[in-house]
Amino acid sequence: MVNTAPAPTTDAVGAETPDLSRPRPETTTVKDTPGYTVFRWVNTTILVLVAAVTLYPFLNLAARAFSSEAAIRSGDVTVWPIGFNTTTLMSVLEQDLFWRNYLNTVVYTVVGTAIAMALTTTFAYVLSKKYLKGRMILIGFAVFTMFFTGGLIPNYILVSQLGFKNTIWAVVVPQAINVFNLLVMKSFFENFPEELEEAAAIDGLTTYGIFFRVVLPLSKAVLATMVLFYAVWFWNSWFPAFLYMDDPQMYPVTVFLRNIIAGATGTGEGLSDVAVQIGANVKAVTMLLTALPIVCLYPFVQKYFVSGVMLGSVKG
Amino acid sequence: MATELRGATELRGKETWGLALRKHWRLYSLALLPIIWFLVFRYLPMAGNVIAFRRFRPGGSIFGEEWVGFYYIERFIQDQAFWQAFQNTVIIGALTLVIVFPLPIILALLLNELRSRVFKRFVQTVSYLPHFMSVVIVAGFVFELTSLDGTVNRLVKLFGGDPISFMQQADWFRTIYVSSEVWQTVGWGTILYLATLTTIDSQLYEAARIDGANRWQQTWHVTLPGIRPTMMVLLILNIGQFMQVGFEKIFLLYNTLTQPTADVISTYIYRVGLTSGQLSYATAIGLFEAVIGLVLVFSANAISRRVTGSSLW
Numbered sequence: 001m002v003n004t005a006p007a008p009t010t011d012a013v014g015a016e017t018p019d020l021s022r023p024r025p026e027t028t029t030v031k032d033t034p035g036y037t038v039f040r041w042v043n044t045t046i047l048v049l050v051a052a053v054t055l056y057p058f059l060n061l062a063a064r065a066f067s068s069e070a071a072i073r074s075g076d077v078t079v080w081p082i083g084f085n086t087t088t089l090m091s092v093l094e095q096d097l098f099w100r101n102y103l104n105t106v107v108y109t110v111v112g113t114a115i116a117m118a119l120t121t122t123f124a125y126v127l128s129k130k131y132l133k134g135r136m137i138l139i140g141f142a143v144f145t146m147f148f149t150g151g152l153i154p155n156y157i158l159v160s161q162l163g164f165k166n167t168i169w170a171v172v173v174p175q176a177i178n179v180f181n182l183l184v185m186k187s188f189f190e191n192f193p194e195e196l197e198e199a200a201a202i203d204g205l206t207t208y209g210i211f212f213r214v215v216l217p218l219s220k221a222v223l224a225t226m227v228l229f230y231a232v233w234f235w236n237s238w239f240p241a242f243l244y245m246d247d248p249q250m251y252p253v254t255v256f257l258r259n260i261i262a263g264a265t266g267t268g269e270g271l272s273d274v275a276v277q278i279g280a281n282v283k284a285v286t287m288l289l290t291a292l293p294i295v296c297l298y299p300f301v302q303k304y305f306v307s308g309v310m311l312g313s314v315k316g
Numbered sequence: 317m318a319t320e321l322r323g324a325t326e327l328r329g330k331e332t333w334g335l336a337l338r339k340h341w342r343l344y345s346l347a348l349l350p351i352i353w354f355l356v357f358r359y360l361p362m363a364g365n366v367i368a369f370r371r372f373r374p375g376g377s378i379f380g381e382e383w384v385g386f387y388y389i390e391r392f393i394q395d396q397a398f399w400q401a402f403q404n405t406v407i408i409g410a411l412t413l414v415i416v417f418p419l420p421i422i423l424a425l426l427l428n429e430l431r432s433r434v435f436k437r438f439v440q441t442v443s444y445l446p447h448f449m450s451v452v453i454v455a456g457f458v459f460e461l462t463s464l465d466g467t468v469n470r471l472v473k474l475f476g477g478d479p480i481s482f483m484q485q486a487d488w489f490r491t492i493y494v495s496s497e498v499w500q501t502v503g504w505g506t507i508l509y510l511a512t513l514t515t516i517d518s519q520l521y522e523a524a525r526i527d528g529a530n531r532w533q534q535t536w537h538v539t540l541p542g543i544r545p546t547m548m549v550l551l552i553l554n555i556g557q558f559m560q561v562g563f564e565k566i567f568l569l570y571n572t573l574t575q576p577t578a579d580v581i582s583t584y585i586y587r588v589g590l591t592s593g594q595l596s597y598a599t600a601i602g603l604f605e606a607v608i609g610l611v612l613v614f615s616a617n618a619i620s621r622r623v624t625g626s627s628l629w
Contacts, residue, residue, distance in 0.1 A: 150361020151602030
């Protein structure tokens with residue numbers, strides 16, 4: 001139907017993204033001054049340290065998760081397990097509540113991301129149409145909420161009165177549109193080749209047809225980026241569930257983990273029974289299992305996150 | 317690139333709402349659900365702030381029952397605990413701004429001097445990772461590392477000191493909070509600067525070098541002016557968030573022992589509103605916080621536009 005149009009660039013996002021790992025271009029081959037050579041050694045050392053300090057908590061966590069309780073208590077565990085065992089891992093994996101909460105996190109993430117994508121893409125598409133009357137009003141309407149919000153208590157009252165307490169909706173609906181993501185998508189759609197949409201219109205497609213059958217299929221790269229941003233957000237989210245859910249069976253795994261951390265350190269408020277007195281490595285194992293999907297997925301999807309941020313920076 | 321569909325151009329400016337709605341009703345209809353969402357989940361709570369001036373009865377209208385004027389405002393102005401939280405908020409906000417804001421710039425400049433693409437990519441990949449961790453995980457890391465059997469105390473003992481129970485001492489809270497912010501945000505914060513650095517014309521460096529500028533002078537006179545607009549935009553955004561210092565992280569990290577330095581306005585609102593159930597009073601404090609945030613971002617934007625020419629709008 002639209003094959004008369006010029007060949008579309010399916011990977012429009014990735015292609016426009018500058019390579020951030022590219023070293024600063026050297027325009028001349030002048031020899032480094034001695035001072036600069038020293039600086040380069042110092043610089044490399046600093047950056048190795050930055051990487052080491054960033055990674056250390058993860059390595060320490062993995063080591064603790066598989067160490068014996070006694071080794072952890074003695075404070076000897078750093079980056080390598082001491083008294084290697086998988087007893088704690090097995091005992092956490094055998095807990096029904098843990099799996100129940102883990103599954104909840106998966107469901108909340110999938111449903112939340114789906115709702116968020118539906119609302120964000122449609123609104124971003126509308127906002128990208130520069131000829132549309134009232135466009136600037138709608139943009140201002142959305143952007144203003146970045147700088148002024150209702151605050152904790154009015155939101156709490158609203159969500160309670162809507163009857164969302166102890167339902168999935170309390171977690172997924174109030175956070176469904178992230179204005180930053182909305183602006184990223186809007187600037188992507190603004191650069192969408194207009195000829196494609198015109199050709200589709202001439203072929204008799206309505207606005208709906210153009211959006212769902214031409215624009216969305218050709219925006220896969222940016223859609224993937226947005227899905228990742230929202231999925232990470234919902235995976236990591238804990239406070240709405242903590243606030244609006246009383247039933248431990250409804251908790252996401254982040255709240256399960258929060259209760260263990262709070263229980264083990266005596267932070268107080270809202271302790272659950274599981275949390276009362278828990279050994280140091282149960283905490284490590286639960287943290288590890290919660291962070292694992294993101295840590296494992298991260299190296300493969302990192303470029304999408306980076307391109308998403310840069311797309312957003314194109315226009316304020 | 318032309319940005320308007322044909323036929324729309326000549327009508328621009330004189331197009332009435334009736335005509336626009338008739339012609340683009342399908343487009344407007346796509347915006348319907350998102351607009352309803354914004355009205356219900358963003359603007360309704362904003363209007364709900366009115367209970368700062370009205371008595372609220374649980375289970376009653378979300379807009380409260382009767383006007384009480386500035387009763388709740390006057391109450392928090394005389395509330396010692398509020399001013400304690402206010403002071404802590406300003407201190408933690410200022411520390412975050414002064415320490416956490418410049419570090420990504422420095423890290424980006426250091427990365428920019430690397431010649432090995434592989435090493436640069438490695439440092440970047442590693443340093444972005446903490447950004448994707450849940451704040452619960454980050455709090456967990458903090459507790460693990462600072463516990464009596466944790467790595468920090470291992471280092472303390474290595475240098476001959478006595479173990480410190482960091483999370484039980486109010487004196488340590490700010491240091492620990494800011495360090496965890498640095499760990500989590502600095503790497504990811506470099507992205508926009510690195511992106512801006514790739515856009516600086518290499519001829520500028522060449523010209524500076526011919527004029528006799530050494531590497532340091534090139535950085536000072538070419539690189540820094542090149543990333544200044546990015547710096548200003550991020551600074552304004554950071555100032556706008558000055559008052560909403562990481563509520564979730566502080567909430568996870570603080571306890572009654574560290575409360576004297578750790579309690580910020582948002583955690584105070586949580587306790588007053590949701591633990592003690594004084595909803596109107598907590599809303600009044602929240603409204604005050606939100607108004608300060610709004611004023612800060614508008615003034616920062618106005619000052620930046622006048623002084624440096626870069627602004628958000």
